[in-house]
Amino acid sequence: MAQFLRHPEAGTLFGLLVAYAAFAVLGGQNFVGAQGWSSWLNVAAEVGIIALPVGLLMIAGFLDISVGSVVPASSLTVALISNHYQLPIPVGIAGGLAVGLLIGFINGMLVTRTTVPSLIITIGTMFGTMGLALGLTVLIKGSTGVFLVADPLTKSILGEALGGMFRVGIFWWIGGIALFYYLLHVSPWGNGVFAMGGDAESARNAGISTKRLTVQLYMLSGVVSAFVGVIQIIANSNAQVAAGSSFIFNSIMCVAIGGVSLTGGAGSVIGIALGTTIFSVVTQGVFYSGLDTNLVSIVIGGMFLIAVLTNDSFRNFAQSFSSMAKK
Numbered sequence: 001m002a003q004f005l006r007h008p009e010a011g012t013l014f015g016l017l018v019a020y021a022a023f024a025v026l027g028g029q030n031f032v033g034a035q036g037w038s039s040w041l042n043v044a045a046e047v048g049i050i051a052l053p054v055g056l057l058m059i060a061g062f063l064d065i066s067v068g069s070v071v072p073a074s075s076l077t078v079a080l081i082s083n084h085y086q087l088p089i090p091v092g093i094a095g096g097l098a099v100g101l102l103i104g105f106i107n108g109m110l111v112t113r114t115t116v117p118s119l120i121i122t123i124g125t126m127f128g129t130m131g132l133a134l135g136l137t138v139l140i141k142g143s144t145g146v147f148l149v150a151d152p153l154t155k156s157i158l159g160e161a162l163g164g165m166f167r168v169g170i171f172w173w174i175g176g177i178a179l180f181y182y183l184l185h186v187s188p189w190g191n192g193v194f195a196m197g198g199d200a201e202s203a204r205n206a207g208i209s210t211k212r213l214t215v216q217l218y219m220l221s222g223v224v225s226a227f228v229g230v231i232q233i234i235a236n237s238n239a240q241v242a243a244g245s246s247f248i249f250n251s252i253m254c255v256a257i258g259g260v261s262l263t264g265g266a267g268s269v270i271g272i273a274l275g276t277t278i279f280s281v282v283t284q285g286v287f288y289s290g291l292d293t294n295l296v297s298i299v300i301g302g303m304f305l306i307a308v309l310t311n312d313s314f315r316n317f318a319q320s321f322s323s324m325a326k327k
Contacts, residue, residue, distance in 0.1 A: 104222020
């Protein structure tokens with residue numbers, strides 16, 4: 001128990017169990033059945049994929065607001081290349097992912113080459129990307145939306161709903177959790193992320209290339225967000241300029257609820273995944289419980305504030321408890 005409580009995700013797991021139990025009672029069989037599980041898992045998969053790189057950036061001491069514009073920009077790029085210009089869908093997907101890499105590279109370079117906070121820089125790139133995506137889409141197609149009907153193979157890999165309910169994006173999310181867990185907690189690369197978030201100057205003195213690591217983190221965030229845009233266009237067959245705005249704060253809330261410190265240097269991939277699950281369980285649980293849907297924002301906002309206010313306190317308590325248990 002002491003070993004378990006030392007982990008920052010311990011409090012998040014407890015919160016998840018309480019939230020699920022509450023909505024299982026209120027929502028009944030519909031919520032605990034396959035329909036309910038598919039509902040919150042589908043939501044968790046979309047926001048959860050983006051929350052993973054956003055969480056790593058926050059552990060390193062940065063923010064990325066531009067994810068909300070990368071998602072629709074990627075979707076529109078895929079649709080324009082493969083629909084309007086009639087090129088193969090793999091070419092369109094490569095173009096969409098390239099957009100994410102480019103925006104991530106620009107973010108990383110601006111953060112490392114200037115003294116402007118990452119929040120301000122990524123807000124700027126977000127609006128710049130949204131403006132470019134809107135302008136080019138209207139110029140090329142004459143509208144703010146583009147349609148694309150994917151071939152069966154691409155649909156089965158990226159946009160199929162198994163049993164008509166569970167989207168394959170859930171498996172991509174699980175794979176992403178495994179990959180990011182390895183990057184952050186197993187590989188030496190993850191030590192640099194924690195070191196930079198704890199004290200960037202000390203990390204540089206220890207020989208860590210903080211500038212290169214920062215650019216890598218932002219490019220990772222960009223390409224992963226673009227991948228979610230690819231999934232959306234394949235699954236929904238429709239791309240809109242304003243389709244990604246909800247990802248901006250939802251991903252940050254999932255990360256904060258998951259126990260990641262807003263000041264950097266602390267957090268875990270498992271905690272981020274659990275925080276994402278809590279977010280999706282609450283948002284869908286309110287619907288299945290027949291409660292006023294306006295309560296979703298109130299509950300999520302309250303959970304965010306509680307997480308921010310208690311994460312450090314719980315972490316200190318867990319460490320003290322662990323020390324006492326060892327004695």
